[in-house]
Amino acid sequence: MPNRISSTRRSLILGGMGAAAAIGLPQFARAANAPIKIALVTSLSGPFSSLGESMRAGLELFLAENGNQMGGRPVQLLIEDDHGKPDEAVRKVRKLVGQDRVDVICGVISAAVALAIRDIVTESKTLTFIINAAANALAREAASPYIFRTTKTSWMLAHPAALWTHEHVAKSGGITLASDYAAGREYVNDFAETYQKQGGSLGRQFWTPLGTTDFAPMLMNVASMNPEFIYAFLPGADAVRFLKQMKDFRLQDKIRLVGPGALFDQEDVLPAAGDAGLGGLNAFHQSPGAPASASFVAAYGRARNRLPGEASTSGYTAGQVIKAGIDAVSGDVAQRDALKKALLDKPVDTAFGPMRFDPRNNQAILDIYINEVRKGPDGKPFNTVLHTYPGIQDPGPGAASK
DSSP states (O other), rough: OOOOOOOOEEEEEESSSOOGTTTTTOOHHHHHHHHHEEEEOOOSTTTHHHHHHHHHHHHHHHHHHHEEEETTEEEEEEEEOOOOOOOOHHHHHHHHHHHHSEEEEEOOOOHHHHHHHHHHHTTOOOEEEESSOOGGGGGGGTTTTTTTESSOOOHHHHHHHHHHHHHTTTTTEEEEEEEESSHHHHHHHHHHHHHHHTEEEEEEEEEOOOTTOHHHHHHHHHHHHOOOEEEEEEOOOHHHHHHHHHHHOTTTTTTTEEEEGGGOOOTHHHHHGGGTTTTEEEESSSSSSSGGHHHHHHHHHHHSSSOOOOOHHHHHHHHHHHHHHHHHHOOTTTTTHHHHHHHHHOOOEETTTTEEEEETTEEEEEEEEEEEEOTTTTTSEEEEEEEEEEEEEEOOTTSSOO
16 A cells, blocks of 8 residues: 555654664663554544544644643554545544554544444454544443543433423423434434433424435424424534524524534534524533633634534543543553553543543543523623533443434
């Protein structure tokens, strides 16, 4: 295979390497001076490209702030575009493991991509940090001893959203509406299960293809039903179009809209949706108004002149967690078991808050915020924390993934 760098792959050599590493130092010394290879696998093209760019920006900011080093060694960051497609991700990850011989893999936006690469990284014993994909299965039947997840599961957002909605919005009369793919199905099913266990009742479920541009037929049906609330999940540009069309149909002020945080993402949805996002409620592990994120929010604002959303915060947080593990083994990433033990034994301070990992599945245990989109000090929509559900833990192995 040619050695040139393709248009979909960049290799950033971060940090200096002494020339002495190449001229006769003992093997252990050469290893200590060699860069740690970390691969970011994310979507830089396709339907999740804006999220992928934000994720990359968050991780690169963290590395720059830390002198491009972890455990006393320089870091080489390899970036691969999975296009949001499982087959492309499998090809890229096989190359990263077999040819590039990376020490750590992180990233992944799509749940389908995360599940597709699971066996590859497990069989190769490559430490992998899933930092955005929410598939419940990765904390349950598909959990791997070599995969840490520094983000939520679908259940971890849908469950508290249902608790809050039942207690504070309405005990009946709601409907659900979501993109018809794995993530949408999972969020809706988990919300409905918790809501109904609280004694609530839900009406019709609406499903729409990913990439829908015209929600008018669906919204006419919704308007005729006049529900108490809608629990909805649509990602990225779909969310922007949906929010704007809810406003166009004059439903924004009539029907309470609730969803996971992606529906009202601070960086990748609200700037484009504008005032159409106001009034929305969401359950999320990320909020620019949460105290734990204050220093990152300020740094990200200086770097990119914007507020961070989930993807950028996930990239930054992944850096914090990976560095904590590598620092604990003084840069000797071959000590996988010791690195894993360090992460399981002690919480890591992150932009999401103190992060503990469940030893059953290496799944992060997270505080979940109930945010309401209100006008911030600058008059722009801002995810404002109303309530915090502390230490939300996925049911884990043994629970059914729907």
